[in-house]
Amino acid sequence: MPSKPRNRIGEIYGKLTVIRASDRRTKSGNAYWWCRCSCGREREVAGDKLSTNLNRRKPVVTACLVCSKELQIEGVCAKNDREERKRRAEAERQRMALKGRVPDSWLRLPLTDAHAREQGKVLFFRGTHCLRGHLAPYRINGGCLACSGQKPSAHEH
Template sequence: MPSKPRNRIGETYGQLTVVRSSERRTKGGNAFWWCRCSCGREREVPGDKLSHNLNRRKAVVTACELCARELQIEGVCSKNDREEAQRRRDAEQRRKLLEGHVPARWLILPLTDAHAREQNRKIYFQGKKCKYGHVAPYRINGGCLACSGQTPSADISQIPNI
């Protein structure tokens, strides 16, 4: 017969508050607990997944399934936003070096593929070399316009930092 679990009723783990015990047990013998999320939904969680230690290797449950999914998406989106902002800053710096060396119409194109999608455009210019050494605009679905023969590459032999 398994041992009696520690009473966790009233304890809070992230957005979850333990409200009552469950009759279920895991294969390892850990008790399940019914927890109420801050949004009002309830979720049955195994006791070994409830922890305040966020650095442990084992997964920790801190919210109901819907809130956990929203937190995960929010984290990914904020990371992607930071990375996109950095890509745009880098493209701005490269384009400043290229002023006077590339056609002016390239410098008014969007900075990145995401920036081009926001503006409903198909072409953008980062000021980067493609893998074949061309400096030319790109299509949002990938591909240097110089590689496809649509646009000649810029002559940037005077600028070594690109």
């Protein structure tokens, strides 16, 4: 017979507060606990998934299923925002090095495809060479304009 689990009632793990023990056990013998999320939903969680240790390698449960999904989406959005800021900073740096060597109209274009979408534009200019070596603006859902024959590359002046 498994040992009696330590009483976790009242303990808080992220958005979850342990409210009562469950009759279930995991295959390894850990007890399940009923937890209430800060949003009011309840969730049954295995005791070995409840932890406040942020450096823990095993996955932990810190919210109900709905809030967990929202937290995951927020995390992905924050990561994407950080990466977009890096892309824009890099594009700005590359474009500054090209000032005077490319048309000024290209330097007035948005920095990245996401930047172009925000402004409702179709073209953007990062200041990088395409796979074929052209230095030209790009279309949002396409490629280099020089590759499609719409604009000459800056190297072909």
